[in-house]
Amino acid sequence: MHNKAERLKKTKSPAPKAGAEHGDRLPPGQVLTEKFPILHEGEVPEYDLSTWDLKVFGEVEEEKVFSFAELQAMPQVNTVSDIHCVTRWSKFDTPWEGIRFSDFIKLLGVKPEAKYVMIHADHDYETNVPLEELMHDDVLLAFKFNGEPLTPKHGYPLRLVVPQLYFWKSAKWIRGLEFMKEDRNGFWEVNGFHHFADPFKEQRFSGEDIPIPEDEWTKKEFD
Ligand SMILES: Nc1nc2c(c(=O)[nH]1)N[C@H]1C(S)=C(S)[C@@H](COP(=O)(O)O)O[C@H]1N2
Numbered sequence: 715m716h717n718k719a720e721r722l723k724k725t726k727s728p729a730p731k732a733g734a735e736h737g738d739r740l741p742p743g744q745v746l747t748e749k750f751p752i753l754h755e756g757e758v759p760e761y762d763l764s765t766w767d768l769k770v771f772g773e774v775e776e777e778k779v780f781s782f783a784e785l786q787a788m789p790q791v792n793t794v795s796d797i798h799c800v801t802r803w804s805k806f807d808t809p810w811e812g813i814r815f816s817d818f819i820k821l822l823g824v825k826p827e828a829k830y831v832m833i834h835a836d837h838d839y840e841t842n843v844p845l846e847e848l849m850h851d852d853v854l855l856a857f858k859f860n861g862e863p864l865t866p867k868h869g870y871p872l873r874l875v876v877p878q879l880y881f882w883k884s885a886k887w888i889r890g891l892e893f894m895k896e897d898r899n900g901f902w903e904v905n906g907f908h909h910f911a912d913p914f915k916e917q918r919f920s921g922e923d924i925p926i927p928e929d930e931w932t933k934k935e936f937d
């Protein structure tokens with residue numbers, strides 16, 4: 715009896731697998747996971763929210779600095795997105811809550827010649843995204859994941875979420891948005907990763923393939 719019950723439990727929730735059942739939803743070369751792997755360079759930053767700020771500069775009428783309290787008071791939306799990491803894990807239906815970028819930009823006085831944005835984050839992390847890509851409805855400055863404030867390891871207090879690009883574009887611990895006329899490469903992009911990073915076109919690398927072991931992500935910390 716007991717064994718049968720155990721078996722039934724197992725068959726009810728099969729481990730998610732890459733395959734035909736996902737149709738066009740899983741980008742090529744990706745593996746589905748229900749975990750949430752944790753990936754970053756350097757230490758997890760610690761913050762005092764009373765001194766934390768987000769700077770907006772570059773091609774804007776006037777530079778602006780937002781406090782955490784100001785951002786938190788802005789209208790927020792909920793989204794559900796699929797995310798795809800260049801190390802080959804994908805996660806479906808991730809629930810985020812935060813300020814929609816296309817709403818936020820209305821407050822910024824961005825000059826018409828701005829075409830690219832450099833996202834600045836702690837510690838010394840940068841990643842470049844075309845402004846057009848940030849205007850998608852599900853691109854957020856996210857405070858919450860799954861109804862809870864971001865954990866420190868996933869970007870507390872604020873991260874970018876750009877689900878349609880490989881997840882390294884979704885900078886954790888963001889501190890600045892620099893609007894630019896010309897594109898410039900960020901941290902991973904100068905280190906051989908693709909400047910645009912569309913997972914459905916497998917835009918992983920800019921030159922030669924970088925050999926990332928297929929199972930590397932399974933050895934990372936996750937929650
Ligand atoms: N500030 C910062 N943001 C970052 C990174 C980083 O090293 N520093 N790593 C990126 C990479 S490579 C990935 S895959 C995702 C991972 O986010 P997660 O740890 O929440 O899964 O964060 C991105 N954002």
Ligand SMILES: [Mo]
Binds near residue numbers: 753799800801881882
């Ligand atoms: Mo990554």
